[in-house]
Structures are given as C-alpha cells and as structure tokens.
Amino acid sequence: MLGRLTRQQTKFVPIALGAAAVAATAFYLNKKNFIIKNDSKKVFVGDNQWIDLSIEKIIDESHDTKKFIFKLPTEDSVSGLTLASAVLAKFVTPKGSNVIRPYTPVSDLNEKGVIEFVIKHYDTGKMTPHLFSLKPNDTVSFKGPIKKWQWQPNSFDSITLLGAGSGITPLYQLAHHIAQNPNDNTKVKLLYGNKTPQDILLKKELDSLHEKYPQKFEVVYFVDKSDNKDFKGQIGYITKDYLQSNISKANEKTQVFVCGPPPFMKVNSGEKAGPTDQGELTGTLKELGFTKEQVFKF
Ligand SMILES: Cc1cc2nc3c(=O)[nH]c(=O)nc-3n(C[C@H](O)[C@H](O)[C@H](O)COP(=O)(O)OP(=O)(O)OC[C@H]3O[C@@H](n4cnc5c(N)ncnc54)[C@H](O)[C@@H]3O)c2cc1C
Numbered sequence: 694m695l696g697r698l699t700r701q702q703t704k705f706v707p708i709a710l711g712a713a714a715v716a717a718t719a720f721y722l723n724k725k726n727f728i729i730k731n732d733s734k735k736v737f738v739g740d741n742q743w744i745d746l747s748i749e750k751i752i753d754e755s756h757d758t759k760k761f762i763f764k765l766p767t768e769d770s771v772s773g774l775t776l777a778s779a780v781l782a783k784f785v786t787p788k789g790s791n792v793i794r795p796y797t798p799v800s801d802l803n804e805k806g807v808i809e810f811v812i813k814h815y816d817t818g819k820m821t822p823h824l825f826s827l828k829p830n831d832t833v834s835f836k837g838p839i840k841k842w843q844w845q846p847n848s849f850d851s852i853t854l855l856g857a858g859s860g861i862t863p864l865y866q867l868a869h870h871i872a873q874n875p876n877d878n879t880k881v882k883l884l885y886g887n888k889t890p891q892d893i894l895l896k897k898e899l900d901s902l903h904e905k906y907p908q909k910f911e912v913v914y915f916v917d918k919s920d921n922k923d924f925k926g927q928i929g930y931i932t933k934d935y936l937q938s939n940i941s942k943a944n945e946k947t948q949v950f951v952c953g954p955p956p957f958m959k960v961n962s963g964e965k966a967g968p969t970d971q972g973e974l975t976g977t978l979k980e981l982g983f984t985k986e987q988v989f990k991f
C-alpha cells in the first residue's frame with residue numbers, strides 16, 4: 694500500500710494509519726511528514742549480520758582524530774539507528790583473530806546514503822591503527838544497533854552533557870538530534886573538556902548548532918591550557934563550583950549524560966562497572982545531589 698502512494702497523498706497518511714500499521718514502524722517521516730522509506734532500507738536492524746561499508750572519504754579532525762565517512766549500501770539507505778545508539782566495527786587480523794570495537798555515528802541517523810564517525814587514534818590500539826591505515830574504497834564490517842539510551846522528546850526540561858575528548862560522539866548525537874527536532878523542547882547544555890583548543894572535536898558542528906538553535910543548545914569549552922588568544926571558553930577542569938552554579942539543579946526534570954576517558958568519568962560520575970552496568974554514582978555529580986538514575990554514563 695505505502696509503496697503506491699504519491700507524494701501528494703503521503704502527506705495525510707500519518708493521520709489515517711491504523712494502530713497495526715504504526716506498530717510495524719515500517720516507514721520514516723521526514724521533516725515535512727512525507728513517508729520517505731520503509732524497513733527494507735534500514736541498514737542496522739539487529740539481525741546479527743555483519744555488513745561491509747566502503748569508505749567514501751577520510752577527513753582530518755585533529756592531530757590524532759579523523760572523520761570517517763562510509764557509504765551505506767544504496768544512496769537511499771538510512772542507518773536505521775534510533776537515538777542514542779552505536780554500532781560495532783570489526784576487522785580480521787592477518788592471523789585470523791577478530792577485533793571488534795563500538796563506534797558512535799555523528800551523522801544524522803536518518804541521513805541517506807552515508808554514515809559518519811569521528812575516531813581517535815591510539816598508537817598501541819588494535820582497531821584504530823587498522824582504521825587509520827585505510828583509504829577511500831576500503832571496507833569495514835559493521836553490525837548493530839547497540840542501543841545506549843532510548844531518547845524520548847520532551848522527557849526532561851533540560852539536559853546537561855559532560856564530555857571530554859572523543860567522548861563527545863554520543864553527546865553530539867543526542868545534542869544535534871534534539872536541537873534539530875522542532876517537536877522537542879529540551880534545553881541542552883554541553884560542557885566539553887579537552888587538552889588544548891586544537892584538540893576540540895566537532896567544533897564547527899557544535900558552534901553552528903548553537904548559532905542555529907541558541908535557545909536550545911549551548912556549549913562551553915574547557916581546555917587544560919591554551920596558547921590561542923582567540924579561544925573562547927574556560928581554562929582548567931570542569932569544577933564542582935562551575936557545575937553548581939551553571940547547570941540545572943538535580944531533580945526529576947533534568948538528566949545528566951557523561952562520556953569521557955576513565956579519569957574524567959572518575960571525577961564527575963564514577964566509571965561504569967561494565968559495558969551494560971552503570972555502576973554507582975560517585976564524584977562531583979553525586980556531591981551535587983544527583984541520584985544514580987539522574988545520571989547516564991555512555
Ligand atoms: C559504546 C562505545 C562507543 C564508542 N564510540 C567511539 C567513537 O565514536 N569514537 C572513538 O574514537 N571511540 C569510540 N569508542 C572507543 C572505541 O570503541 C575503542 O575503544 C577505541 O577506538 C580504541 O580501540 P583500539 O582497538 O584502537 O584500542 P585498544 O586496543 O582497545 O586500546 C585502547 C587503549 O588501551 C591502550 N592499550 C592497548 N593495549 C595496551 C596494553 N597492552 N597495555 C596498556 N594499555 C594498552 C591503548 O593505547 C589505548 O589507550 C566507543 C566505545 C564505546 C564503548
């Protein structure tokens with residue numbers, strides 16, 4: 694039925710559809726509420742299949758981080774991921790062992806044809822030296838989704854995102870989808886820590902998100918040190934005093950999301966106890982009166 698509808702007709706379909714059809718979620722709505730596609734074009738559907746995606750482009754993001762743009766199988770494929778999710782990447786070493794690591798897309802989850810990741814290089818790592826050796830047209834196997842947090846628009850009045858380094862990726866995924874959704878009124882405040890201004894990832898994207906949605910999205914950059922006079926932000930770590938006077942006070946109408954390297958997690962929220970175990974809330978956020986439920990560690 695859906696396949697035969699014209700563009701004109703699809704405008705009215707969301708209202709006319711019965712509950713059964715809606716439950717099947719076999720289609721997406723774009724910004725104008727046109728039906729634009731169905732399940733068969735979603736790439737990551739939890740079917741446990743590895744799918745090879747080829748690299749379209751690799752762009753320098755900072756001295757140790759690159760943006761990888763992969764082609765989805767067809768030009769009108771979409772990731773099929775829901776907010777907020779990651780996927781697994783795999784490569785098989787020459788000796789035949791599997792290296793599998795999760796990565797978080799930073800492109801729009803409904804974008805057609807491509808999926809983008811921002812990935813930091815670790816000299817002694819297993820996956821990232823391999824990824825950084827690849828060229829356009831090389832492929833990487835992916836599977837997913839890994840659902841991290843099921844975001845519901847307007848479930849909070851405001852959220853605070855605390856990030857450091859490449860921990861920005863899931864926070865950016867949340868921030869740009871919320872800010873761009875005209876039906877989501879959640880106010881988003883990101884505090885983003887890095888070593889120096891040159892280490893800040895996705896800065897262009899973050900700044901333009903704020904310019905476009907100044908009422909909904911705010912970002913404050915923190916750097917350990919700066920030799921750049923033009924740097925606009927805070928020098929030093931994110932402190933308890935800063936958080937106390939500058940983020941929404943702990944209550945059920947706000948939520949904090951944290952993502953960063955172990956020392957950053959330790960100070961602010963305590964580390965996760967395992968991939969699917971949030972562990973106890975400790976650190977600054979606990980001292981500020983947040984409960985374990987009010988803080989999510991990516
Ligand atoms: C849900 C999720 C989403 C993620 N999303 C992203 C993302 O979007 N972008 C991103 O860049 N990363 C992301 N990560 C991290 C990513 O999955 C990998 O952990 C990261 O890329 C490092 O992988 P690697 O194999 O290169 O390094 P690994 O081999 O896993 O090594 C990781 C670290 O351990 C050190 N190390 C390695 N071997 C040793 C050793 N023998 N002794 C001591 N130290 C050692 C390395 O130097 C490095 O610092 C995400 C992680 C999770 C859990």
Ligand SMILES: *[C@@H]1O[C@H](CO)[C@@H](O)[C@H](O)[C@H]1NC(C)=O
Nearest residue numbers: 694695696697731732733734
């Ligand atoms: C869904 O998309 C596939 C491939 O793009 C198409 O063959 C199929 O007919 C579509 N299904 C419906 C119900 O529109």
Ligand SMILES: *[C@@H]1O[C@H](CO)[C@@H](O)[C@H](O)[C@H]1NC(C)=O
Nearest residue numbers: 747748749750828829830831
């Ligand atoms: C990648 O493949 C496309 C299409 O097959 C080709 O036009 C292009 O030159 C290739 N790029 C590289 C860097 O090999």
Ligand SMILES: *[C@@H]1O[C@H](CO)[C@@H](O)[C@H](O)[C@H]1NC(C)=O
Nearest residue numbers: 913927932934935936938939
């Ligand atoms: C709150 O934020 C403002 C603007 O970033 C900053 O100048 C101020 O010092 C912060 N408050 C504290 C107590 O750190």
